[in-house]
Amino acid sequence: MLKIWGRSSSSNVMKVLWLCEELGLPFERIDAGGAFGRTKEPDYLAKNPNALVPTLEEEDGFVLWESNSILRYLCNTRPGGAALYPQAPRERADVERWMDWQLSAVNAPMTPASPICAPTTPTARMSCCAGAISALGRRSASSAPACGT
Numbered sequence: 001m002l003k004i005w006g007r008s009s010s011s012n013v014m015k016v017l018w019l020c021e022e023l024g025l026p027f028e029r030i031d032a033g034g035a036f037g038r039t040k041e042p043d044y045l046a047k048n049p050n051a052l053v054p055t056l057e058e059e060d061g062f063v064l065w066e067s068n069s070i071l072r073y074l075c076n077t078r079p080g081g082a083a084l085y086p087q088a089p090r091e092r093a094d095v096e097r098w099m100d101w102q103l104s105a106v107n108a109p110m111t112p113a114s115p116i117c118a119p120t121t122p123t124a125r126m127s128c129c130a131g132a133i134s135a136l137g138r139r140s141a142s143s144a145p146a147c148g149t
């Protein structure tokens with residue numbers, strides 16, 4: 001069975017779990033990261049050298065990390081995935097830009113230890129996220145829902 005390594009409290013794990021639910025995929029989730037630890041153990045580092053979650057593991061041993069890469073991979077390999085990750089270049093670009101936006105504009109400022117995170121205080125991080133979230137609100141109000149919103 002498909003394995004998803006990562007604590008369910010992680011937003012990057014959540015989106016993978018969400019996609020699995022949307023596609024009706026059976027999977028086993030294994031707690032890792034945060035208070036669960038495990039991510040710095042040699043067997044986990046062999047799967048994901050970043051010591052982060054999520055990590056996907058297929059039954060045949062194929063392993064993939066980076067949440068958005070996992071989402072694309074699942075959509076490309078599982079029935080029903082094309083509806084969420086369209087082939088048409090402009091439709092696909094719309095999906096991808098919101099995925100990139102989530103990791104760069106929302107996730108990075110929320111991650112205190114992120115090497116690409118400029119804001120250093122909790123207030124500055126919240127303010128940065130609030131600006132990004134308001135962009136999603138404006139987009140959602142003006143057109144069809146962004147993928148996953």
Ligand SMILES: N[C@@H](CCC(=O)N[C@@H](CS)C(=O)NCC(=O)O)C(=O)O
Nearest residue numbers: 010011012033034052053054066067
């Ligand atoms: N760019 C990575 C970011 C992964 C990431 O930062 N994961 C966080 C949780 S959201 C993590 O592993 N934090 C350390 C931990 O939980 O132990 C991805 O999208 O998969």
